[in-house]
Amino acid sequence: MEQLPKATVQQFIKTSTNGDMKCSNEFVTQVMSMAREYIQLVSDQANTICLEQGKKTISGEFFYKAIQKLKLDSQIPHLKEIEEEIKEEVNVKNQNRARFQDEEHLKQLEEQQKQLYEKAKLENSKSMIDDEEHGKSRKLNIQFEQDDEDQQ
Structure with missing residues (x-):
């Protein structure tokens, strides 16, 4: 599996700690490894559910089903909040793009x-x-x- 961009992970950690904490390279490497493992685990489970239902495209529906099947239900409310924020950002970007095509x-x-x-x-x-x-x-x-x- 590919490496996650170290700078992105470091920026995420910095944002999460409000920039108040310094992190060792070992910590960043561990976070990257755990994030890769989490992504792999959820993706594999979502893929399995998708195939079981005879679908060829993994959608958000399968993502949430995978989270539930992995017994990570407590994450769902936070993930839904993030999903809404992302949808809003995409909507704003699409509106801006449309304005420059007008x-x-x-x-x-x-x-x-x-x-x-x-x-x-x-x-x-x-x-x-x-x-x-x-x-x-x-x-x-x-x-x-x-x-x-x-x-x-």
Whole structure:
């Protein structure tokens, strides 16, 4: 079985401990090993249940049945909460994706961008005029380094 990304597991541990605790590499490795084992166990059980019911696709229904069959029922309420959070995140992402595929929305964004550009251009012009009126010159002090060959 593939390794879980260590950085992801470390970030998960950090989030779970509110960043208050340091963890040894040995601890992270043990958590990764246990997480792999948990995933393997639940996946195998869900696959078995799926095949017993003559299905070819493992769905969330089979996941929860596997959890129950493994006598891990106490995890179900927490897992359902997580599932709802994930569904909300996916829904928001889909809405955002749809907005950027909407021609009218894209035209509105383009128009807003043009307006902001024009406003910035006007403010810059006004600033330059104000500086000239108050005797402040806007000279750019740019120096170029020459190669040794150019200097000779």
